[in-house]
Amino acid sequence: MPNVSRLPGRSEHHWLWQEGAACRDLGTETFFHPTGERGEARSVRDQAAKEVCALCPVQTECLRHALRVGEPYGVWGGLTERERRALVGQAVG
Ligand code: SF4
Known part of the structure; x- marks a missing residue:
């Protein structure tokens, strides 16, 4: 008998906070950039993601998760990966 203690x-x-996510039934394409995306296309997509995040009831939990695990890509908790790196003092590439 295994010792489950x-x-x-x-x-x-x-992960339970994810059940309240405003993006739960949306595709990932708004939150994660395709390869090579730059300039205005990237700004427009990031802004659309941030608008969803701004109304999300679990924004704080989402951002906390992204910072804790170091999510490298995408908009999480209303911040892009660049903004999150700047927040924690990492070099912004
Ligand atoms: S804050 Fe944004 S990325 Fe995070 S769960 Fe909410 S809508 Fe999704």
């Missing part, structure tokens, strides 16, 4: 505890609190 040594298993990690419940972990659903790490």
Whole structure:
């Protein structure tokens, strides 16, 4: 019989916030840039994502997650990857 007392505890609190996400039923194309996207196209897409995030009831939890795990791409919690890197003091490329 395995000793389950040594298993990690419940972990659903790490992802349950996603059930309230305003982007839950949207495609990823608004939040993640396609390869090579630059300039105005990127700004327009990022802004559209940020507008969804601005009305999202779990924006704080989303941004906290992105910063905690270092999400490298996409708009999370209303910030682009560039903005998140600047927030935590990493070099912005
Ligand atoms: S803050 Fe934005 S990216 Fe995060 S769950 Fe909400 S809509 Fe999605």
